[in-house]
Amino acid sequence: MxxxxxxxxxxxxxxxxxxxxxxxxxxxxxxxxxxxxxxxxxxxxxxxxxxxxxxxxxxxxxxxxxxxxxxxxxxxxxxxxxxxxxxxxxxxxxxxxxxxxxxxxxxxxxxxxxxxxxxxxxxxxxxxxxxxxxxxxxxxxxxxxxxxxxxxxxxxxxxxxxxxxxxxxxxxxxxxxxxxxxxxxxxxxxxxxxxxxxxxxxxxxxxxxxxxxxxxxxxxxxxxxxxxxxxxxxxxxxxxxxxxxxxxxxxxxxxxVQKREAxxxxxxxxxxxxxxxxxxxxxxxxxxxxxxxxxxxxxxxxxxxxxxxYRENQRLIAAQIAAQEQLRWDATHDALTGVANRSLFRDRLALALEADPATVIMVDLDDFKTVNDSLGHNVGDDLLVAVAAVLTEAVGRDGIVARLGGDEFAVLIDDPAVESDAVLGRIGAVLSSSLSEHRLLMHASAGVATAPAGTPLDHLLRDADTALYSAKQRGKDNWVRFAPGMERPVVADAQLGADLRRGLEAGEFRVVYQPLVDLHLNRVIGVEALVRWQHPTRGVVSPADFIPAAERTGLIVPLGRFVLRETCRQAAQWLAEFGPEVLQKAGPNVSARQLHDPDFVDDVRAALADSGLPGELLVLELTESAVLRGQQVSRALHELHDMGVRLALDDFGTGESSLSLLRAFPASIVKLDKSFVDGIELDDDGTPEAAARQAVARAVIQMAGALDLDTVAEGIENEEQAERLRRLGYSLGQGFHLAEPMSPAEVGAMLAGQRVADAA
Missing domain, CATH: 1.20.1070 (Rhopdopsin 7-helix transmembrane proteins)
Incomplete structure (x- = not known):
């Protein structure tokens, strides 16, 4: 109660x-x-x-x-x-x-x-x-x-x-x-x-x-x-x-709780x-x-x-002043490296351009992403701190060092009496030595631009960025000074990136297939999937033009997802139409950027499930540079291998660690690079180049046999090359002599002809 x-x-x-x-x-x-x-x-x-x-x-x-x-x-x-x-x-x-x-x-x-x-x-x-x-x-x-x-x-x-x-x-x-x-x-x-x-x-x-x-x-x-x-x-x-x-x-x-009655x-x-x-x-x-x-x-x-x-108020005032100073420092300096941030750099650049000419040096580390992916972000952060320290030491009182973001640094030289080439020389010298406690050897690219007083700061920054882009295009460890007209390729590349996104949304991309041929039977046993872009105004855009732009913009991930799903769908359709023995391999190319996408394995699993294609018929073609990208990529590749998906190492023999790579990489197929096939029919001329090509081709086929791997010779351009490769032991090949890339309908006609021939 x-x-x-x-x-x-x-x-x-x-x-x-x-x-x-x-x-x-x-x-x-x-x-x-x-x-x-x-x-x-x-x-x-x-x-x-x-x-x-x-x-x-x-x-x-x-x-x-x-x-x-x-x-x-x-x-x-x-x-x-x-x-x-x-x-x-x-x-x-x-x-x-x-x-x-x-x-x-x-x-x-x-x-x-x-x-x-x-x-x-x-x-x-x-x-x-x-x-x-x-x-x-x-x-x-x-x-x-x-x-x-x-x-x-x-x-x-x-x-x-x-x-x-x-x-x-x-x-x-x-x-x-x-x-x-x-x-x-x-x-x-x-x-x-x-x-x-x-x-x-x-x-x-x-x-x-x-x-x-x-x-x-x-x-x-x-x-x-x-x-x-x-x-x-x-x-x-x-x-x-x-x-x-x-x-x-x-x-x-x-x-x-009540308020104290003070x-x-x-x-x-x-x-x-x-x-x-x-x-x-x-x-x-x-x-x-x-x-x-x-x-x-x-x-x-x-x-x-x-x-x-009074004493407490004095302490509070001192603490407040210190906090304000810290806030002001945090607002104008990079939290990781302690150098100026983008905001402070822009303020100092605007002030410098009001009265005198100014020079901006953009510095970008080469292959910094590889350090992060292979050694971890902590090592990458240590490297950035070390780079900021040596840049500050190299520039000294001649300029201001800032970190603009990621691995991109900038140097402002606001004194007309300072020679920017001398500063560049000191920067190159300190970056050429090993950095951080991990003793890493890094290279950097740099772009330099100078503008007279009164120039808008965004124009000067844009010119320095353009010069840096041009240096990157020339390869690693380069520096370029901006010149008028240099910005046109950059603008064109930016426009190409915008067109890429629009083209993906508009469905302007299509997949063509280059047959993989049995060199002894002269029959198609598989296909390699290649993407083409039918631009509404520019016509067919070469993959050599749009694939690098897709890599830089990150659009290679949705583009690769489209090629993967379309390849699985088309291969499953051919199997249903011509029988289960018609194809042994359907191989889309996979970029390094895709392998870093955390959803890539799920994308492959979904493409197989939606199309009904057996996993062992899907061959993902990867380059050595894509495979050598750290633990995340390695985990993804082993997970794909465990699903039954086969992995092909494309352009084999061109890298520095091709042989050792096969010990850790779950490859099923190696593809001899075209550079070792070109001129292989001339190996009897006695030149050192001819002997080297034949030696590499023979070594690859022997190594593949020892490791129980399939081998494919790429870039066969004539019958003499095909015959020489047959004698070396190659049974599979690709190249314009055997079959050019063709539409799905053309591949279907070829497969139908093979079925008729088999029946006869």
């Missing part, structure tokens, strides 16, 4: 009702003088007893954390002991009537115990986790607030009470002093409770409950003992009312000024001197707090 938690409202109404009725009684008593004064002493114990019941209900019905439960148990001790003490005082009032009762010792004892319990409760309120520096500042703030409140309460209540003409017993003075201490501690401490198990407003209300006793003491100190009726009936019942309101706050507390120390300093001014312009007794001393002490604490704040 679910038990509904009651509301604290009845306790609030009961306590407020007791205090209200007591005030009403006092009003009637004061105006009309009716009845005895004894009822004045019963409101305070009744209100405190109701407060104790409210705290008991809170402890029973509201789930509290251990720290909060300890706090409210101590407040229960406060209310219980005060209720008992005030009840004893009420009994003394009945016995002593009509004389005013003197404070009984038991009343003082119970009240002192309750006040001490409240002080302990306030001191135990958790302040949260804060740093050591914040803890010192908070301590100073609390001291300022405490002594400020204590000065005001001393001046208004305790000082006059101690210095009153009418003597007060020591126990009364002790009770008042503890009540004031409880109030000052609570008010100063609660402002620094950011949130926790005890509601901050509840702590404040508990602390302020002691002010009821302080107000009674202040009134008695100035007016004498005869004000006991008003104190007992009007002032003292207000303390339990505040306690019950605190219970109500805790009852509904959600644990939300204004309290400043208010305390202002509060100290009030008794200080009144003391200075009034009679200066010993309580007044204490006021002055406490005011001086509070001022010293405030000054010390301001000194700490």
């Amino acid at each position: 679910t038990v509904t938690r009651p509301s604290p409202r009845p306790y609030v109404l009961a306590t407020a009702g007791i205090a209200g009725l007591s005030m009403l009684w006092y009003l009637v008593y004061r105006v009309f003088g009716l009845g005895p004064s004894v009822p004045a002493y019963f409101a305070a114990p009744l209100a405190s007893a109701t407060g104790a019941v409210a705290v008991l209900a809170l402890l029973r019905w509201v789930p509290l954390e251990p720290a909060a439960r300890t706090f409210w148990r101590l407040i229960l001790v406060l209310e219980t002991t005060v209720a008992i003490g005030r009840g004893i005082n009420a009994g003394y009032a009945v016995v002593a009537y009509p004389d005013p009762p003197r404070t009984p010792p038991a009343f003082a004892l119970f009240s002192v115990v309750g006040m001490i319990a409240a002080i302990v409760a306030i001191c135990l309120v958790p302040l949260g986790r804060i740093s050591r520096a914040d803890r010192r500042k908070r301590f100073l703030d609390r001291c300022i607030a405490f002594y400020g409140c204590a000065t005001l309460l001393w001046f208004a209540a305790l000082g006059p009470l101690l210095d009153a003409d009418e003597p007060w017993p020591l126990r009364a003075k002790l009770m008042v002093g503890l009540a004031l201490l409880m109030s000052a501690l609570g008010i100063s401490r609660v402002a620094y409770v950011p949130g926790g198990p005890v509601d901050r407003a509840a702590v404040r209300l508990v602390a302020c409950s002691g002010l009821a006793t302080a107000a009674y003491a202040m009134l008695a100190a100035h007016a004498g003992h005869h004000v006991g009726v008003v104190g007992q009936s009007v002032l003292l019942p207000l303390g339990p009312v505040l306690i019950v309101l605190a219970v109500a706050r805790q009852w509904r507390y959600t644990g939300a 204004w309290l120390p400043y208010l305390a300093v202002v509060a100290v000024d009030v008794p200080l001014v009144l003391t200075v312009f009034g009679p200066m007794g010993w309580p007044g001197r204490i006021v002055v001393l406490m005011a001086v002490f509070v001022t010293l604490l405030a000054s010390l707090r301001q000194l700490l704040a």
